[in-house]
Amino acid sequence: MSTNHFSISRLEDFAAALYGAVGMDADKARSVARLQVLTDAMGRRTHGLAMAPLYLADIAKGGLQVRGEPVVLKDHGAAVVWDGGYLPGLWLMERAIDMAVQRAATMGVVTVAIQKSHHIGCLAALVKQAADRGCVAIIANSEPAAKRVAPYGGTEALFTPNPFAVGYPGPEHPVLVDICASITTTSMTRQKYAAGESFEHPWLLDGHGQPTRDPAVLEHSEPRGSLQLLGGQEYGHKGFGLALMIEALSQGLSGHGRKDAPKRWGGNVFLQVINPDFFAGAEAFVEQTDFLSQQCRGNRPIDPARPVRLPGDQASQLIERAHREGVSYDDAAWQALVDWSGKLGVALPVAQAPA
Numbered sequence: 001m002s003t004n005h006f007s008i009s010r011l012e013d014f015a016a017a018l019y020g021a022v023g024m025d026a027d028k029a030r031s032v033a034r035l036q037v038l039t040d041a042m043g044r045r046t047h048g049l050a051m052a053p054l055y056l057a058d059i060a061k062g063g064l065q066v067r068g069e070p071v072v073l074k075d076h077g078a079a080v081v082w083d084g085g086y087l088p089g090l091w092l093m094e095r096a097i098d099m100a101v102q103r104a105a106t107m108g109v110v111t112v113a114i115q116k117s118h119h120i121g122c123l124a125a126l127v128k129q130a131a132d133r134g135c136v137a138i139i140a141n142s143e144p145a146a147k148r149v150a151p152y153g154g155t156e157a158l159f160t161p162n163p164f165a166v167g168y169p170g171p172e173h174p175v176l177v178d179i180c181a182s183i184t185t186t187s188m189t190r191q192k193y194a195a196g197e198s199f200e201h202p203w204l205l206d207g208h209g210q211p212t213r214d215p216a217v218l219e220h221s222e223p224r225g226s227l228q229l230l231g232g233q234e235y236g237h238k239g240f241g242l243a244l245m246i247e248a249l250s251q252g253l254s255g256h257g258r259k260d261a262p263k264r265w266g267g268n269v270f271l272q273v274i275n276p277d278f279f280a281g282a283e284a285f286v287e288q289t290d291f292l293s294q295q296c297r298g299n300r301p302i303d304p305a306r307p308v309r310l311p312g313d314q315a316s317q318l319i320e321r322a323h324r325e326g327v328s329y330d331d332a333a334w335q336a337l338v339d340w341s342g343k344l345g346v347a348l349p350v351a352q353a354p355a
Helices: 008-021 026-041 049-060 089-107 123-131 186-195 232-252 282-297 313-325 331-344
Strands: 071-075 079-083 109-117 136-142 163-168 175-180 267-274
Touching: 008 026, 008 049, 008 331, 026 049, 026 089, 026 123, 026 313, 049 331, 079 089, 089 109, 089 123, 089 136, 089 267, 109 232, 123 136, 123 163, 123 175, 136 232, 163 232, 232 267
Parallel strands: 079 109
Antiparallel strands: 071 079, 109 267, 136 163, 136 267, 163 175
16 A cells, blocks of 8 residues: 555545546536545545546547436436436436435435446445435446346356445434445456455356356456355345346336447446435434444444444544545555556646645
């Protein structure tokens, strides 16, 4: 890990300048930069600025579109469908969440389905945008052009990890549940392979459906392997069910998916925003959910040095630390950003003075 720390504001300016240098609209560049840096501050490093070199490379290939607006395919007020046109996924999601939160103030529940979005990054960072404003947010995401997870009992990859997230408000910070239908992710598998490491547990299947710790089976072997479904060999039907649910919500409702055989990097999205005021009320919602949260945190831990924590507890602490101390990057991730800054003529951010 690099010893240099950079302030959040300087990292946002740097990332926005990188995207601006390749022609991305200023509002889109700022949105993508802000959410990627937030993701890093939350500790989700695989989906923060580590994605910037991949986005920039895809822009150069014509995959990620840098200008334009989503096409509204349907708008019934509380139910909306967009064609994202492979515009920046983080920007599309921020736009959709803002719209849904505003409409939920008068409609209670607003659902948005998006087809042909580009990559939408860390779902926990996205549901946080609505939870911070007092709403419950649900996001399901799939990538119909990719196949990395086999159906339960099969040997051939068919799904993507298919992340699913729920965020809801709490008295101090939101609870941020961010899971997926597979045990591990594509990004983590690629990191392990690049580092020459094996997983500690057999979280993948080889091309014959046998459990393995070798990350090479996903993309560097024949026949290719797959990521194991959540639940593994014994209970993978649970992950299979989750994967099917996410595909139906994100592809079925948006009207675009695997049947269309897309070839470019992108994703389909299901977003639902719920205003608790239309149910038992915001105060009652927080009272009930926080009671359970405190019961979880107070539960007798297996290891006294590692008490039970809620999803979002660590992210909140890390964000607070990042604002105080800045954010640092491992050498490989930072070097990739340095390379792009040189290629595009964008000045690197000045490191933050030690706290």
